[in-house]
Amino acid sequence: MPFDRIVIRRPDDWHVHLRDGAMLKAVLPFTARQFGRAIVMPNLKPPVTTTADADAYRGRILAALPDGVSFTPLMTAYLTDGTDAGDLARGFADGVFAAAKLYPANATTNSAHGVTDIARIAPVLERMAEIGMPLLIHGEVTDQSVDIFDREAVFIDSILAPLLERHPTLRVVLEHVTTSEAVQFVRAHAASGRIGATITAHHLLINRSHIFQGGIRPHLYCLPIAKRETHRVALVEAATSGDGPFFLGTDTAPHTVTAKEAACGCAGCFTAANALEVYAEAFEDAGALDKLEAFASLNGPRFYNLPVSEERVVLERRPSVAPDLILVSEGDAVLPFRSGETLRWSFGGTV
Ligand code: NCD
Numbered sequence: 001m002p003f004d005r006i007v008i009r010r011p012d013d014w015h016v017h018l019r020d021g022a023m024l025k026a027v028l029p030f031t032a033r034q035f036g037r038a039i040v041m042p043n044l045k046p047p048v049t050t051t052a053d054a055d056a057y058r059g060r061i062l063a064a065l066p067d068g069v070s071f072t073p074l075m076t077a078y079l080t081d082g083t084d085a086g087d088l089a090r091g092f093a094d095g096v097f098a099a100a101k102l103y104p105a106n107a108t109t110n111s112a113h114g115v116t117d118i119a120r121i122a123p124v125l126e127r128m129a130e131i132g133m134p135l136l137i138h139g140e141v142t143d144q145s146v147d148i149f150d151r152e153a154v155f156i157d158s159i160l161a162p163l164l165e166r167h168p169t170l171r172v173v174l175e176h177v178t179t180s181e182a183v184q185f186v187r188a189h190a191a192s193g194r195i196g197a198t199i200t201a202h203h204l205l206i207n208r209s210h211i212f213q214g215g216i217r218p219h220l221y222c223l224p225i226a227k228r229e230t231h232r233v234a235l236v237e238a239a240t241s242g243d244g245p246f247f248l249g250t251d252t253a254p255h256t257v258t259a260k261e262a263a264c265g266c267a268g269c270f271t272a273a274n275a276l277e278v279y280a281e282a283f284e285d286a287g288a289l290d291k292l293e294a295f296a297s298l299n300g301p302r303f304y305n306l307p308v309s310e311e312r313v314v315l316e317r318r319p320s321v322a323p324d325l326i327l328v329s330e331g332d333a334v335l336p337f338r339s340g341e342t343l344r345w346s347f348g349g350t351v
């Protein structure tokens, strides 16, 4: 049978939340086991806003790596109304920052310090366009009167489209896309080579009905929230097309079980423990395992102007069980996506 074993260049994860302290120590080994590099989100408390913050955070990540594991964290700056363009540009030139992240204020977890009006950071964006520094966008409007399932599509029309017109050379990644509108928008701008989009594993597998299957499933609640089935199908089509603008970004976002299973639970799915196995399932269901390498290992480095990995990893079609609770500290644990379920693929490490 074809594709019982696939060997691909070692993938990178272009969107992860590694957190800090005990949580960093608990979750980092999972990302570093599968991925050679990862774009590390800056939404710590307080956020990573300066080159000095990012340099120190990178040091803590490297110190938390298990012995003998090769993994490169690529750092990002959290944009605020007060971002210093000079510091940002220096951090980029010195190789500390790979990109900067735009969280509209209060759009998601730890985004209270985000940008209140994108017009305020126009000079910063101008500078980023000049130096070729990518802008990574959490693309949801924050207006609570806009239906939660429409916030991405409304963001694209009302904020992203005008932004690209105002800054015609700015390079942009629309993060964790969840709608057919996003896919269409990215495709419509693909020829410019300046737009990319990350797609998570969970958005390839679940639609919004899964969040309410037999009851409320807090561990499937993330932002942007999963949309209806037609959108999931559009995301699968985009990811499995192998087309350049679409690349892997898990948005693995660990929260403790206590924080997830609460009257007001946190947004985020922890997918790092079995990310490649889950992506392989989605690609196999679409009959497109031959496109997995482009999506996971080639398109991202091309967008970020980085070399592709010379390492190889293997995925095998034999059942694996998604891990159980992962202990973070006394009494605190994280529940992985599809915990306890049998997955069709197994990660066989580097070869
Ligand atoms: C992320 C988190 O927990 O930091 N949560 C999520 O649902 N994806 C924030 C984010 O990327 O929106």
Ligand code: ZN
Residues within 6 Å of the ligand: 015, 016, 017, 041, 251, 253
């Ligand atoms: Zn995220």
